[in-house]
Amino acid sequence: MSDYRLPSGLTDDIHGYEADVKGFLDGTLEADVMKGRRVPRGVYEQRQDGTYMTRVRIAAGSVSAEQARAVAAISRDLTGGRLHVTTRQDIQFHDVDIADTPEIMRRLSAVGLSSKGGGGNTVRNVSACPYAGFCPYEHFDVRPFVFAVTEYLIGLPGSYTLPRKYKVAFSGCAADCAFATANDVGFVAAVRDGAPGFAVLAGGGMGGRPRVGDCIVDFLPAADVVRAAEAGRRLFDGIGDRENRHKARLRHAVRRIGPEAFRAQFLAELDAAGADANVPVLDELAAAVAISAASGTGPPPTENVDGVRVIAQKQSGLLAVRLSLRMGDIPADDLETLAGLADTFSDEHCLRTTQDQSLLMPSVKRERVPELACELRKLTLDMVTFHPLASFVACAGAATCRLGLCLSRNAADACAGALAAAEVPESLLTGLDIRISGCPNSCAQHQIAAIGLHGAVQRVEGCAAPGYRVMLGGRRGQGTTRFGEAVGFVPGRVLPTFLSDLVQDFGANRQEGELFPNYVDRRGLAFFETLVEGCSHIPTYAEDPSFFRDIGSDSDFSLAGRKAGECGAAPAEPSDASGTVERNAEDEVLDLTGVPCPLNTVKAKLAMDTVQPGGTLRVVLGDGESVERVPTTFRNEGYAVDDPTELGGGRWLVAIRQR
DSSP states (O other), X not given: OOSSOOOTTHHHXXXXXXXXXXXXXXXXXXXXXXXXXXXXXXXXXXXSTTOEEEEEOOGXXXXXXXXXXXXXXXXXXXXXXXXXXXXXXXXXXXXXXXXXXXXXXXXXXXXXXXXXXXXXXXXXXXXXXXXXXXXXXXXXXXXXXXXXXXXXXXXXXXXXXOSSOBOEEEESSTTOTTOGGGSSEEEEEEEETTEEEEEEEEXXXXXXXXXXXXXXXXXXXXXXXXXXXXXXXXXXXXXXXXSOGGGOSHHHHHHHHOHHHHHHHHHHHHHHHHTOTXXXXXXXXXXXXXXXXXXXXXXXOEEEETTEEEEEOSSTTEEEEEEOOBTTEEEHHHHHHHHHXXXXXXXXXXXXXXXXXXXEEEEEEGGGHHHHHHXXXXXXSOOSSOOGGGGEEEOOGGGTOSSOOSOHHHHHHHHHHHHHHTTOOHHHHTTOOEXXXXXXXXXXOGGGSSEEEEEEEEEETTEEEEEXXXXXXXXXXXXXXXXXXXXXXXXXXXXXXXXXHHHHHHHHHOOTTOOHHHHHHHHOHHHHHHHHHTTXXXXXXXXXXXXXXXXXXXXXXXXXXXXXXXXXXXXXXXXXXXXXXXXXXXXXXXXXXXOOTTHHHHHXXXXXXXXXXXXXXXXXXXXXXXXXXXXXXXXXXXXXXXOOEEEETTEEEEEEEOO
């Protein structure tokens, strides 16, 4: 069962949701209203109309063998029998009939799991370092604090009516394996005078205008961690933008009011939460913390035992076994078998989900690894043999996501195949972090990867060619987190060759022990921009139609299946609409006020890449040069541009139609 309690009213909540589903299916509840009620409960419609996905929260990525068996059984009984591990350590069911979602929720609740808060403007899954509890470099095990924060926040009604999603992460050391420095609120374990605590960061995040979190408190006693998580939630609830969903995340509020004012308001909310008797103080939990005499930072090194990749735990004689999934996917039958193996071989009787979409089986005795390896090799999915695909993280992309531009999973598969064909050594690949998102949204966390790629579209003579924008040099770590730098566009048709050449160049020219981000720094961006430029040419359709087909597809590329995203759907009736503008392929809105020339033109062109022929991009621009220069540039390139409409306050709306 879970290490935290689910809300006492969850059974009634599921019952009410079931009534909504029945109303939706019999036509008495409108689709838009239903969307606002299902999405905050983790139920999204996939790219295929009428087909759904359900996201299950896995706090700290820790799932017991009993829970894993239950999840596998649900998948086999009620969905397509395929499960997916996400980059926030959740588990997703795909190809779900909406009529079955209440039963899925009931069966999850029976084993201490829930999908509530899996989507929408809610407190999302609280994630943690996947090595928590056994990493030799951690200061202490952060998982008990993750569970305490989860239990508190998921029981608050206010956790489900926020301006936008609210993400919290915990890391056990400065290596920041949980991406705490790039979350709305992040906690990095620290020790002062022999006492456990956390550095608290806030205002970070990936996606549109990514931002590294600011240090709010350099050392907060561990007993006060729920106070800090609640302070961030209250602050976000109060100052988050509820009118413009593209500026609704907490990081945008920091830019709006300034870092100093943001920190002052956060500290004020921290004091207020401390004075609130309903916000728990974790004195007993903090007193029970076992502090490690750690030296250095993670992630912990991997070794090979009987052909299986393992991590030596800080507990003598115990190993954590790495289980590689194919971009997060695992058959339900294999998960059920793994649950049984965890009961047999793991002293913790559990599995861990990781931010790189794989699994760990912790606390396996070293002498039992050969026996476990034999059982693992009987699985349908080969989780043991190293393949270059293990170096890739990829979101679902256009295969199932409504916002996806490109088939990012196909791209990862093809690139991994190219690396295998080039016989790039495992020793080089295991140190790489390659992340591919199917669109500019950072679901695969490409912005913080050593090699990050996101789907984009270029047009040649009116024909759309799919490809990827390349970002290099991203890294994470307390005080060192940096997002990757954009170096250009590579057509999908040549992406595998480009990536293979890039990795081989790194292998041939890096200095001893040099990591890829440091290699990027040493060689300089101009070197990599030249590499990309050499691969960026797109011939006309008549010259080579393969450039106008996505990787792994026999059909010409099209954005026809792209629809409005559901991530920010809120539980409101149509009459309660807040004026939020939905982003979709036919009617894009991009607020560029405050963005100087010519950067505003560049950003507008990037957004135009995602608009299908005949669609309209609506751009909000500031007074002066911006509202004169951007429309003129687009007109000169053959676009139809309406005259600017004044919005007031020095802001103008310009409509640009795709060619």
